[in-house]
Amino acid sequence: MPPGTDPARASLPPGPRGSVWNTLWFLRDPYGFFAAQTRRYGDPCTLPTHGGKLVITGDPELVRAIFSADPATLEPFSVEVLAPFLGERSIIMTGGERHRRDRKLLTPPFHGARMRAYGQTIVDVTRAQTRSWGVGWRGAVQPTTAAISLDVILGAVFGIETPAARERWSDAIRRYVGASSPLIIFMPGLRRDLFGFGPWARFTRAREELSGMVLREIASRRARGAPGEDILSLIMAARYDDGGSMTEEEIRDQLFTLLAAGHETTATSLAWALYWIHRDPALLRDLRDELRGLGPDPAPDAVAALPLLDATCAETLRLHPIVTDVARRLRAPLALGRWTLPAGAGVSVVTALLHGDPRLYPRPEVFDARRFLGARPSPHEYTPFGGGARRCLGAAFALYEMKLVLATLLSDLELELLDRDVRPSRQNVTMGPKGGVRMRVKERRG
Numbered sequence: 279m280p281p282g283t284d285p286a287r288a289s290l291p292p293g294p295r296g297s298v299w300n301t302l303w304f305l306r307d308p309y310g311f312f313a314a315q316t317r318r319y320g321d322p323c324t325l326p327t328h329g330g331k332l333v334i335t336g337d338p339e340l341v342r343a344i345f346s347a348d349p350a351t352l353e354p355f356s357v358e359v360l361a362p363f364l365g366e367r368s369i370i371m372t373g374g375e376r377h378r379r380d381r382k383l384l385t386p387p388f389h390g391a392r393m394r395a396y397g398q399t400i401v402d403v404t405r406a407q408t409r410s411w412g413v414g415w416r417g418a419v420q421p422t423t424a425a426i427s428l429d430v431i432l433g434a435v436f437g438i439e440t441p442a443a444r445e446r447w448s449d450a451i452r453r454y455v456g457a458s459s460p461l462i463i464f465m466p467g468l469r470r471d472l473f474g475f476g477p478w479a480r481f482t483r484a485r486e487e488l489s490g491m492v493l494r495e496i497a498s499r500r501a502r503g504a505p506g507e508d509i510l511s512l513i514m515a516a517r518y519d520d521g522g523s524m525t526e527e528e529i530r531d532q533l534f535t536l537l538a539a540g541h542e543t544t545a546t547s548l549a550w551a552l553y554w555i556h557r558d559p560a561l562l563r564d565l566r567d568e569l570r571g572l573g574p575d576p577a578p579d580a581v582a583a584l585p586l587l588d589a590t591c592a593e594t595l596r597l598h599p600i601v602t603d604v605a606r607r608l609r610a611p612l613a614l615g616r617w618t619l620p621a622g623a624g625v626s627v628v629t630a631l632l633h634g635d636p637r638l639y640p641r642p643e644v645f646d647a648r649r650f651l652g653a654r655p656s657p658h659e660y661t662p663f664g665g666g667a668r669r670c671l672g673a674a675f676a677l678y679e680m681k682l683v684l685a686t687l688l689s690d691l692e693l694e695l696l697d698r699d700v701r702p703s704r705q706n707v708t709m710g711p712k713g714g715v716r717m718r719v720k721e722r723r724g
């Protein structure tokens with residue numbers, strides 16, 4: 279037994295009682311809710327949730343203790359609610375040995391040279407989706423960043439190439455995403471068929487349609503026997519240590535997961551990045567200078583290595599962690615500061631608290647990309663992609679995509695903000711910019 283984890287001494291830190299008010303507060307303003315609870319009860323503190331007691335923290339030392347705990351002692355917390363959306367076999371749903379072996383199989387397609395093969399796709403998709411943005415265009419940018427990230431997933435993950443096929447898949451995915459309303463995600467009691475007319479019935483139909491398309495695509499690729507460079511092909515060809523491979527249903531659930539985890543998150547982060555870059559003329563000018571230094575049509579890898587662009591993406595994800603907190607359920611007691619948390623309790627790293635800590639980030643409420651130039655915070659001080667054995671599988675991919683999309687837009691277009699004071703608001707499961715960041719395209723100034 280690790281030191282300090284005697285089950286007989288297990289106890290939970292104090293915290294508020296459950297109330298409808300707290301649930302609504304959390305849904306509307308998770309940043310403010312978490313900050314108020316730790317101010318009142320201390321850090322860590324315990325929140326009552328539908329999934330049981332959840333101990334939250336934004337203290338870097340406690341975050342280190344959680345992310346460095348033996349992965350065998352941690353499992354997903356209260357994710358059952360997501361099963362209809364991701365599939366029972368999704369990597370997000372599993373724990374223990376099953377998670378370890380699936381993750382090992384899914385990791386290689388997201389690494390190094392493999393991922394870079396998608397660089398040109400990202401640039402091409404960005405140009406295609408903004409082709410209609412002539413001088414005078416005005417509107418919210420988030421629907422377009424969403425269309426870009428969807429096309430990138432279709433190309434890189436599903437290997438869908440032709441415009442007609444892309445259109446067909448985008449439509450099916452939009453129907454599926456559009457039918458996944460927060461109400462049926464957060465209130466399982468509303469999952470009733472209602473003679474085929476309610477939101478649940480609509481969602482079930484959209485899921486079945488997409489599931490059928492994915493299964494048919496897998497079967498036709500197996501029949502053709504012509505593997506491509508896309509992530510689906512790589513997963514189909516991958517083998518577990520014992521020589522076995524994923525079943526078609528398992529692959530389908532992982533694809534649904536990559537879609538759910540990679541689409542809205544990247545699109546929202548891009549919209550925030552565009553907002554902050556255009557609020558700060560000096561940053562915009564320096565980013566353009568940095569890009570110009572690479573000459574015309576730079577190689578995607580050279581763009582991804584630009585320090586100020588990298589720092590701008592890092593600061594965007596610091597100030598706006600799209601996923602506000604990541605939780606685990608304890609399979610064994612865990613020593614957390616002066617507490618010993620009992621097995622069965624939940625424990626959560628609140629990225630929104632950690633990223634707002636003035637000891638780590640002076641004037642944390644200010645967007646300052648330059649704070650990320652040079653020294654980098656450690657993995658327990660900066661957690662936009664979570665951490666430990668469940669850290670976001672697509673983190674490198676997401677950052678690569680963000681940098682290439684931003685570089686393409688900043689090089690091709692002269693944009694201006696129409697809204698100066700954009701606030702975060704809930705958008706399905708994540709928090710995004712209210713109004714989607716409205717901008718307009720101006721005449722280029724040389």
Ligand code: HEM
Binds near residue numbers: 370601672
């Ligand atoms: C800016 C964009 C993104 C953000 C902010 C983000 C954030 C996160 C976070 C916070 C987690 C939970 C980590 C944890 O529990 O410790 C996660 C998990 C995951 N993400 Fe991302 N993500 C992004 C983009 C992507 C992309 C593009 C993909 C793939 C196409 C992806 C695939 C995944 C997967 C598969 C998991 C589950 C990992 C596991 O449970 O082992 N994400 N992501």
